[in-house]
Amino acid sequence: MFDKILIANRGEIACRVIDTCRRLGVKTVAVYSQADADARHVAMADEAVLIGPAASSLSYLDIAKVVQAAQDTGAQAVHPGYGFLSENPDFVEALDKAGVTFIGPSAQAIRAMGLKDAAKARMVKAGVPVVPGYHGESQDPGKLEAEAAQIGYPVLIKAVAGGGGRGMRLVEAPRDFEEALESARIEALGAFGNGDVLIEKYIQHPRHIEVQVFGDGTRAVHLFERDCSLQRRHQKVIEEAPAPGMTAEVRAAMGEAAVKAAEAIGYKGAGTVEFIVDGAGGLRPDGFWFMEMNTRLQVEHPVSEEITGIDLVEWQLRVASGEPLPAQQNDLRITGHAMEARLYAEDVPAGFLPATGRLERLVFGPGRVDTGVREGDTISPHYDPMIAKLTCHGATRAEARAALAEGLAATQVAGVVTNLGFLGRLIDHAAFRSGDVETGLIARDLEALTAPCETPELLALAALAALGLNAPAPGEGFALWEPLGWPVALLRGEARIEGRVSALGGGAYRVEIGGADLRAERAASGWRVEGRSMTAGAELIAGRVHLFGAEPMVFDLPDPLAAGAEAAGEGALLAPMPGVVRSLHVRKGETVRAGDRLAVMEAMKMEHVMRAPHDGVVAELGVAAGDQLEAGALIVRIEAEA
Secondary structure, three states: OOEEEEEOOHHHHHHHHHHHHHHOOOEEEEEEEHOOOOHHHHHHHOOEEEOOOOOOOOOOOOOOHHHHHHHHHOEEEOOOOOOOOOHHHHHHHHHHHHEEEOOOOOOHHHHHHHHHHHHHHHHHHHHOOOOEEEEOOOOOOOHHHHHHHHOOOOOEEEEEOOOOOOEEEEOHHHHHHHHHHHHHHHHHHHHHOOOOOOEEOOOOOOEEEEEEEEEEEEEHHHEEEEEEEEEEEEEHHHHHOOOOOOOHHHHHHHHHHHHHEEEEEEEEEEEEEEEEEEEOOOOOOOOOOEEEOOOOOOOOOOHHHHHHHOHHHHHHHHOOOOOOOOOOHHHHHHOOEEEEEEEEEEOOOOEEOOOOOOOOEEEEOOOEHHHHHHOOOOOOOOOEEEEEEEEEEOOHHHHHHHHHHHHHHHOOOOOOOOOOOHHHHHOOOHHHHHHOOOOOOOOOOHHHHHOOOOOOOHHHHHHHHHHOOOOOOOOOOOOOOOOOEEEEEEEOEEEEEEEEEEEEEOOOEEEEEEEEEEEEEEEEEEEEEEOOOOOOEEEEEEEEEEOOOOOOOOEEOOOOOHHHOOOOOOOEEEEEOEEEEEOOOOOOOEOOOOOEEEEEEEEEOEEEEOOOOOOOOEEEOOOOOOOOOOOOOEEEEEEEOO
16 A cells, blocks of 8 residues: 555545545645645645646646656655546656556556547447447548438537537537537537547437446456436536446446446556436346446546445555455445435526635535535635535435435535525436436426525515524514514515515514515524424525525625616626636627627636627627636627617
8 A cells, every 4th residue: 555645636536535545544645726725635635735826727737747746745656536637648657757656547548548439449349339420530520410410310529538528519400510510629629629529329318327347457347337317518417326227137238348348448446437328218238338438536436435335545546556456246235325416606597607705604414525625715716616515325215315305405505606406406306206317307397497496485584684683683673663674675686576574573573575474483493484484594694695495595685885886788798707718709890690609608617608699790809719707807799780
């Protein structure tokens, strides 16, 4: 076993690796950017090395700096976590040259699976089923469009490099192919430095099931499957293990295919073989196809650990240090069921825009919590806005789902908007409860899953908190024989909710809001509204009202000083958040029509297409391709035609 390792990552995965190292008595070295000087992973590690400014390209992605930090601190090995340099074969070779062990597969294995087209060809040779498609070398748009027509729509355009859904576009009709191809190439080039794509048949009722594998360079085992079908824009939201509806026959077939894939490239360490599965009519041994292999630990690895009782990071350290594979296939068993939810700082009603801010409160509910932040930390615009992963285990799927629901409802985050309410609605969705999951579920029911549940009872709690009435106040009661009363206003996005609260005495209030006239009373456990005990709670924190519970919400309070502020001029498109302009598609003076694509902006791993709000002429361009923008910066202004 190693004495000291360096962790070439940040956030929750860096903290996760440190936890295992502490248990094993292995010293850890953290690397950090200037933006992460006070980060949790830096505080947890035995040593920490500053490697550059906030920009990932100048810090966490700088191979020379990371290798130098390992050498300077005497680290014998480097754990890459996921993202950043974890699947970069040049990094592996630089470490080999420096005499430092890479805790993961060889550079050759990473390259073998790094390009999806070459990987699929290799899988065909190894006897692993693959989706019909075009994986050839030609990148001529005409050739690609012809191949798509031959495969048959709908098709997927996918970047040959990278993963995480970046550089991927669904094309449902020939008329959309050209624009989708251009968009996929731009995103892929920006994300991976490689704009090449492949074309695949799109499975109409797809499920995303992946198999956790582990190899020692010669042989491999699988640690069963995970279902990652609940996705939004190809980003996983809820993961679970084992997969709903999985049979022993299908599990054996998928496990065998995954092990073949790993052994075909001499895989060493933890990896994931991802399959696209036809969920129509139930799972079957001939209804799954290889998509790609992630040659690293996955974000969702905790669910596999929970059902197997195995610490995958410990296995990584042991195999990388020269120990044999810790178990045979027959030694591995599934116990119970596990589910994981990814808690993000994001504005769900605004289209899941990444959010930033200081975590004024951060309290997690029961369950396993993997996090890289603490209360008081700041979610910055520089990195992925994940706050934590909450994982719950139960004897059955129903028990695991109930435990996760309880854990989410008990989690409290203030200071930044989150997707907590969305997650709670998602795991309560009828199809999810029954195990009828597929990758289109969220998109199909997005409106219901994102609509805020602003019941009058919840609005009453928010109004009381906005007025500071959560605790008894001196003078509460009556004035001139009339109840004391206060107007109240809550802001949720563009909506303004007006109300009035009157004191009735004895800790009771009349709350007129949301079209309802309610009586609220303080109780030992919180509030009673119309005689019903409320499980939710509301507090005024840092100038905003936060509702906690199964339906978490955030309300702003009106700023009287801003009443006369002028809004941006009509036709002005402003940056909705900090980000980078990836491409511009218009010139000053050009005539555009409503809906035309004007620019593409990227922020926190998401692409946002800015489109013309109405017909007109481009009167002003406030940016150039490659510009880094602050929220609210002018991108383009369209003047209506005379």
